[in-house]
Amino acid sequence: MKNFGNFKFFEEQKAKLPLYLYTQIFKNLDYQYVQQYDTVFNYGDMGSTFYIILKGQVNVLLPKPHVQDDLKYGRVTIQELQQRIENEKSNQFSDFDEFLQVAYQDFVKVRNLTAGDTFGDYALITKSKRTATILCYTDCHFMILHKNAFDRILYEHHNSILKQQLAFFENISYLHGIPDQHLTQLMHQMIEFTPQLNSTIYKENEESHSVYFIISGEVELSYQLNSWQRIVISLMTKGAIFGEEEVLKGIRRTQKAICKSNETVLRTLSAQQFMSTLEIHNLKLACSEQSDQKAQRQSKQILLRRKATESLLLCCPVAKKRDNNLDSEITRFHSTRQISLSHRFQLNPPITHSNCLIPIQIPHYIKLMPQNQKPPPLQSRLGTNFNRLRNILKTERSEGNIQQGSSYFSQCSSHQQQLSPKQFINIHVERLRKSRYK
The missing domain is CATH 2.60.120.10 (Jelly Rolls)
Known part of the structure; x- marks a missing residue:
């Protein structure tokens, strides 16, 4: 043993x-x-x-x-x-x-x-x-x-x-309809491996030799928008398949795949085995349609990101001159919604007026308080104390005394501007204490 x-x-x-x-x-x-x-x-x-x-x-x-x-x-x-x-x-x-x-x-x-x-x-x-x-x-x-x-x-x-x-x-849509025996054969053909965090699985313009299945973890797919900017298209998680679009079309890689988790486990299947399996079970046409729909969704995302980038460049005064800070700001703007929820706030803090490159104009009707000035203390509301003590007296005294107490409070209310809030409350508390011993 x-x-x-x-x-x-x-x-x-x-x-x-x-x-x-x-x-x-x-x-x-x-x-x-x-x-x-x-x-x-x-x-x-x-x-x-x-x-x-x-x-x-x-x-x-x-x-x-x-x-x-x-x-x-x-x-x-x-x-x-x-x-x-x-x-x-x-x-x-x-x-x-x-x-x-x-x-x-x-x-x-x-x-x-x-x-x-x-x-x-x-x-x-x-x-x-x-x-x-x-x-x-x-x-x-x-x-x-x-x-x-x-x-x-x-x-x-x-x-x-x-x-x-x-x-x-x-549960993988591309493999629906394959019998268990053939699906088991397909599983035996797969090779399992564990990539390291932030390691590149494949890059653009590489040969499309394999299709990848995510057993656990996360994989990020990104697209090179231009010579100086890369945008994140999607964050693939457990149960997803990626790399099949280029294999179905027979073209080179158009995206970059990066491992984004310490616990990522992938299974890879060669392009030849994947295509032969689809042909044997007459699934090639259906899978091509699914791949085209997926590609259309990704192209829409790329178009939206391109428009968002152009709008940011137009709003920024240094639009004509590429600036490294602007590049990082745009990249962070695009990738904020794609990073895993567990790391999103840590890696991408929210954009505020202090860290945003685009200046925020505050309306003229909003008055800002100087940093050294403290807000004024809240003043005691005498009317609230007056009503509270009056309700207590109602439960402790008779109707005749209530009228007397009301006249008393009405008299005190005329002098309340001359007394401090603390003195005013002490007078009423003492009055209440004496009334209980009668």
Whole structure:
């Protein structure tokens, strides 16, 4: 347990599984060794084992789109594919890449797995056939769990994770209508990575090689308005997809994507795999329409920002001469509404008359008080004290005394201008105290 505890898989299981189940994993582990150029299992095999890579590297291979169509409609069988591969393996190859290109010409490599990665759980969870071929790039050492042990120890946990992942990707509009089996294959083709805060994911004019899915965190998309100003178009959060517009149109990047959170986790899918998936499920037209609508909304935002920038430049007396302070002010003006709510006030304090570059004219009818002058103290309202004491007397004295008290207060009211508020209240309090002892 100490030797394997540092692997990512075992760390995750230790944090999520009860201790007795975690120890059962080690009691049921077996060892398996597979040489280079050999397959761990083939596409279409029945699943019976779960694999943990201890050492080595494997390639995940999927049939090409046209081969999947042939298999789907019965034009080619899996046995015929395997026979083709075995016939090609008898030839001599200079390196692994040549072997992969010739022997597995009907397959495409979607990703690499290295030490600490796992595979083979989907077929055990769904009790279905293998959805990929695993080919050893180097000599590999595995720890394996057989089906009975997997069902007893890890089935519930891995099944819940699979359902959560499927629900996550089903909510993405571009992937609506894809069956769970094909969606799971698509998930296996994705590569997960964690960018650093404020790191650039891609820039303008780069090749559009991938589509990105946000598992968690935030990503900011910005547009270069002119040679000296960049504006923020949108702030993408969990469950969003970005980078697909350029892939669908087959053009270079037109925007810049920057990571804006410490906890951002992304999954990337190659442009070729994304487009082939849409073509197989006849979703290319619908996705293109969604992308066009998204592009129209962004173009409207850019137009509004351009007009706002022009209005700021017209209002500013230094409009003809570009000023660094003006540039920063305009950039802050545009980006205020796009930054995350948790950091917006901290990064962009509200614009006031003290920090705004555009002077604020105060109307002439508003009189400003000098900074050294203090506001006058509030004067005591004698009428309020008079009514309050009069109400107290009503509850303590009879009707006859009320009239006498009223005459008394009426007499005092004629002299209230000569008395201070404190003296006036003391007189009435003393009068009330004496009346209670009568």
